[in-house]
Amino acid sequence: MSIKERMSGNEAVSYAIKQINPDVMPAFPITPSTEIPQMVSGYVANGEIDTEFIAVESEHSAMSAAVGASAAGARTLTATSSCGLALMWEVLHIAASNRLPIALALVNRTLSGPININCDHSDSMGARDSGWIQIYAENNQEAYDNFIQAYRIAENKEVLLPVMICQDGFITSHAVENIELLEDEKVKAFVGEYEPEDFLLNPGKPMAVGPYAVTGYGMEAKKNQEIAMENSRSVILDVAREFAALTGRKYGYFEEYHLEDAEYAMLIIGSAAGTAKDAVDELRKTGKKVGILKLRVFRPFPGKEIAQALKNVKAVAVMDRSESYRGGGGPLGVEVGSALFMERVHIEAVNYIYGLAGRDFTVENAIEVFSEMEAMVTEGREVPQYQYVGLRK
Amino acid sequence: MNSRTIEMRWHGRGGQGAKTAALLLADVAFKTGKQVQGFPEYGPERMGAPITAFNRVSDHKIRVHSHIYTPDFVVVVDDTLLESVDVTSGLKADGAIIINTSRSKEEILPLLKGYKGGVYTIDARKISIAALGKYYPNSPMLATAVAVSGVMDTEEFLDEMQASFQHKFASKPEVVEGNMMALKMALEEVTRKQQEVA
Numbered sequence: 001m002s003i004k005e006r007m008s009g010n011e012a013v014s015y016a017i018k019q020i021n022p023d024v025m026p027a028f029p030i031t032p033s034t035e036i037p038q039m040v041s042g043y044v045a046n047g048e049i050d051t052e053f054i055a056v057e058s059e060h061s062a063m064s065a066a067v068g069a070s071a072a073g074a075r076t077l078t079a080t081s082s083c084g085l086a087l088m089w090e091v092l093h094i095a096a097s098n099r100l101p102i103a104l105a106l107v108n109r110t111l112s113g114p115i116n117i118n119c120d121h122s123d124s125m126g127a128r129d130s131g132w133i134q135i136y137a138e139n140n141q142e143a144y145d146n147f148i149q150a151y152r153i154a155e156n157k158e159v160l161l162p163v164m165i166c167q168d169g170f171i172t173s174h175a176v177e178n179i180e181l182l183e184d185e186k187v188k189a190f191v192g193e194y195e196p197e198d199f200l201l202n203p204g205k206p207m208a209v210g211p212y213a214v215t216g217y218g219m220e221a222k223k224n225q226e227i228a229m230e231n232s233r234s235v236i237l238d239v240a241r242e243f244a245a246l247t248g249r250k251y252g253y254f255e256e257y258h259l260e261d262a263e264y265a266m267l268i269i270g271s272a273a274g275t276a277k278d279a280v281d282e283l284r285k286t287g288k289k290v291g292i293l294k295l296r297v298f299r300p301f302p303g304k305e306i307a308q309a310l311k312n313v314k315a316v317a318v319m320d321r322s323e324s325y326r327g328g329g330g331p332l333g334v335e336v337g338s339a340l341f342m343e344r345v346h347i348e349a350v351n352y353i354y355g356l357a358g359r360d361f362t363v364e365n366a367i368e369v370f371s372e373m374e375a376m377v378t379e380g381r382e383v384p385q386y387q388y389v390g391l392r393k
Numbered sequence: 394m395n396s397r398t399i400e401m402r403w404h405g406r407g408g409q410g411a412k413t414a415a416l417l418l419a420d421v422a423f424k425t426g427k428q429v430q431g432f433p434e435y436g437p438e439r440m441g442a443p444i445t446a447f448n449r450v451s452d453h454k455i456r457v458h459s460h461i462y463t464p465d466f467v468v469v470v471d472d473t474l475l476e477s478v479d480v481t482s483g484l485k486a487d488g489a490i491i492i493n494t495s496r497s498k499e500e501i502l503p504l505l506k507g508y509k510g511g512v513y514t515i516d517a518r519k520i521s522i523a524a525l526g527k528y529y530p531n532s533p534m535l536a537t538a539v540a541v542s543g544v545m546d547t548e549e550f551l552d553e554m555q556a557s558f559q560h561k562f563a564s565k566p567e568v569v570e571g572n573m574m575a576l577k578m579a580l581e582e583v584t585r586k587q588q589e590v591a
Contacts, residue, residue, distance in 0.1 A: 006423040117435060139458075171458050175432035176419045178454075274456035362459040 002180040002247070009137070009172035012144035012179055013079075013105045013165070014039035018049055019187035020151065022103075023074035023194075026054035026065035028084065031117045032169040033107035036079035059084040063091035070100035071209040073199030075151065077102060081169055082109035085123040089130070095162045096131025097225055098210055101154030102162040104132070105147065108270070108321075109169040110357045118358020119169040121269065122322040124298075125331045131225055133163040133232055134299040138273045141179050142296075143167040145249055148182070151191050152239040158231040168271040170358070182247065190246060229300050236297055253302035255294040256309060258284060262291030264373040265310055267336060268319040269295045272354070272361045276319075279366035290370050295332070303339030310340065315348035315373040319389075321355045329353070329386040348376060354389035365389050398451035399544055400461045404480050405470035408440040410531040414470070415446035417535050417557075418544070422450045424553045425545045430455045443478055450544045466542045469493060470517075470530055475504040486510050491537050493517040493530055513541055513586055515579060524575035525568075532572050533579035540583045547580055 007015065014036050017025075027037035043049045052074075056062045062078045070076040080088065085106060095102050110120040124134060133153060137143040146165045154163040167173055182190075198207050213221055233253075240251040257277050259265060266276050273294035283290045293309055293316075295302075310316050318337070320330025333351030340349060352369060355361045369389060375381040401418070405411025412433040419431030430449040436442050447461045465488040469480050472494035481490060489511030492501055498514045505512065515537045517530040524532075539550045554576055558569040 006419060006429055139456075168458075170432070170435065175430055175458070176416050177430050178423060178428050271458040274458050278457045360460050362462070363457060 002182060005179050005181050006176055007140060007179055008035075008174050008176050009140040009143045009167045010035040010107065010174065011039065012140040013147050013167070014043075015181065016144050016147040016187070017051075017077065017105070018043045019182070019184050020075075020148070020191050021049040021188075022051055022077050022151075024052045024054065024066070024069035024076045025078060026056045026062045026069065026076075027078050028056050028059050028062045028080070030059070030081050030084040030109075032109055032173045033079045033081040033084070033105065035173070036105050036107070059087040060091060063088040063095065066102050067091060067095050067098065067100060070095070070102045071098060071199065072201045073196045075155075075194040076100075077105065079105035079107070081107045082111055082123045085127060086111060089127070092127055092130040092132060092162075094210065097221065099160040099225070099228065100162055101151065101160055103147070103150045103154060104162065104164045106164050106166045107169045107173045108166055114357070116357040117169070119171050119271075120321045120356045120358070121166075122356075124164060124166050125322040127164070128299060128331060131161065131229070132299060133159075133161055133229070133236075133297075135163065135165055135236075135297055136269045136295065137165070137167040137172065138271055138294060139172055140167075140175070140177050141249075142251075143172060144179060144181070145243065145247070145251065146296075148187055148190060149239045149243055149251070151194065152242075153232060153235050155194055155196075156232075156235045157197065159228050159235050161225075161228050161232060166270070171271040180247075186246060190243070233300050233302070236300075251296060253295070253297045253305055254309070255292075255296065257292040257294065259291035259293055259309060259313075261289055262312075263289040263314045264370050264377075265291050265293055265313040265316040266319060266366065266369060267293045267295060267306070267310070267316055267332065269298065269321065269332070272319070272321070272366075275361055275363055276366040279363045279370065282363065283367060283370055288370065288374070301335055301339070303335065304343055306336060307339045307343030307345045310347060311343075311345045313347055314377045315350065317369045317373055318349055318351045319369075320351060320353050323353055323356060333386065348373070349385075350376070350383055351386045352389050353387070359390050361390065398449050398453070398455065399466070399542055400464045401448040401450075401466040401468065401538065401542060402461050402464040403446040403448070403468045403470065404474050404478055405444055405446070406440075406474070407442045407444050409470050410529070411444055411468075411470045412446045414468070414531045414535050414538070415448050417531065418448050418538060419450075421535075421539070421550060421553045421557065422448075422544055424557075425549055427451065427544070428453060428455050434460060443474055464488065466491065466538065468534060468538050470534055472496065472501070475501070479506070481505050481508040484508060484510065489513060489541050491515065491534070491541055493534055495519065511541065511590065513537065513583060515582060517579070520575055520578045520582070524578055525571040529575075532575040536576040536579035537583045540580055540587070551576060551580075
């Protein structure tokens with residue numbers, strides 16, 4: 001029996017953390033993720049968990065302490081947003097290259113400037129090549145479910161990589177919605193005990209973490225890190241299958257919503273996917289064959305699977321909630337375009353930028369995008385291959 | 394009860410508890426078995442700045458994650474916002490607006506840009522001071538929102554709130570009685586006004 005509750009996305013992730021009872025959490029507060037360390041330190045103060053909470057002086061220190069704790073052999077996590085993640089930048093790479101299975105609860109918020117506290121994906125997308133696994137959530141339920149799966153993926157011996165569990169700042173982090181929780185003992189049994197093979201606090205097996213690699217070895221270390229990311233693909237699916245057996249809630253690299261017979265598809269990440277699903281339902285009522293590919297796992301990037309899922313559509317709108325400033329689109333636009341090309345899938349693709357700095361994305365916005373896809377294909381309307389949704393004129 | 398999704402928009406100022414009221418409404422609607430959403434929209438983070446909060450209440454799973462532009466109901470927690478914020482924007486003509494004010498409905502109407510739907514004024518300050526001895530507009534505004542929107546039965550609402558207050562104020566039970574009194578006073582006043590309209 002699941003527990004029916006209502007809570008915000010931040011509460012949901014904090015609750016998952018409480019159920020997992022990790023060993024160490026260094027954290028520095030930043031909106032909109034502040035509630036997570038706040039609630040976890042509350043659990044610690046109340047004696048509900050015995051996590052060692054370390055109040056550090058910056059996010060650089062938070063991730064550095066997480067690296068130290070994880071290398072020592074502790075199950076470790078932190079939480080942050082926006083500029084906090086940016087300040088962790090250097091250490092994100094240290095965590096991944098040292099193969100430390102740290103979990104990071106990321107509450108997506110735009111990077112400055114202009115200073116703005118609201119959601120976009122510029123923080124996590126900026127860290128897309130830091131070697132972290134990245135998993136995104138549509139709502140509080142998915143943020144909770146993803147966090148419970150995080151350590152099983154990260155700590156797998158074939159993987160040993162840090163994982164970022166992302167949710168949309170304010171839109172899900174501060175929205176109270178219905179949720180189904182698992183009982184504590186089910187979460188504990190699912191996540192299991194952390195038993196690191198190699199760790200610093202093991203007097204029987206001394207080791208070094210983060211030593212210098214001469215040119216004769218550095219490249220091999222990096223290739224091994226890439227192999228670990230490659231290995232995470234099957235682990236992510238295995239863990240999702242086990243999770244589905246436990247909860248009935250199915251996860252994969254992405255969710256397909258009415259994609260099977262769709263002529264026009266929208267590829268989108270995060271909370272806006274829910275809004276887009278409502279748009280699909282409305283358009284389906286009028287006979288339009290439209291569907292959604294909601295990307296859950298961005299790292300590793302499931303390019304082949306995405307291309308295969310889209311091969312029968314006439315056009316896809318690739319929706320980016322961050323700007324690359326490369327003069328031609330966002331990160332998803334590039335990666336999906338590349339995946340389609342590599343898989344020899346020849347369909348129309350338009351890269352839309354939406355929702356920057358918390359700009360609202362509505363059902364009407366999604367309908368307009370689908371209409372434009374259709375007009376492009378059926379009427380030959382000229383459509384810019386890279387454009388903005390909901391921009392003030 | 395209503396099978397469609399009810400959408401409500403709250404206007405307040407930072408620090409007044411409009412967000413908390415929206416979350417409380419989500420909370421109590423959840424307890425009556427509904428699918429709920431309660432979320433704030435923050436501008437600059439400072440006391441006194443206009444803030445907006447939103448509720449969706451439905452019998453079906455709520456997936457949409459955008460703001461609410463065509464609400465069924467609007468609640469204004471601070472009547473000084475009427476001059477600076479377009480509170481009736483998109484408000485459905487068959488819906489209603491609820492305003493916390495000590496002014497009369499006749500004084501408020503000219504500020505509502507010709508809104509044709511239901512208009513309810515409630516003096517949450519007067520009720521709060523009478524019931525609690527302090528000004529906390531949340532409880533009276535929440536009760537009024539529940540009564541006007543009909544998202545749940547008012548008796549069921551009072552039962553749930555009693556349990557909720559007892560839990561929340563376990564260490565100060567004297568506050569429970571005052572808050573329940575504030576809810577009941579607001580319900581009585583709004584019922585009287587609903588009867589006047591009918």
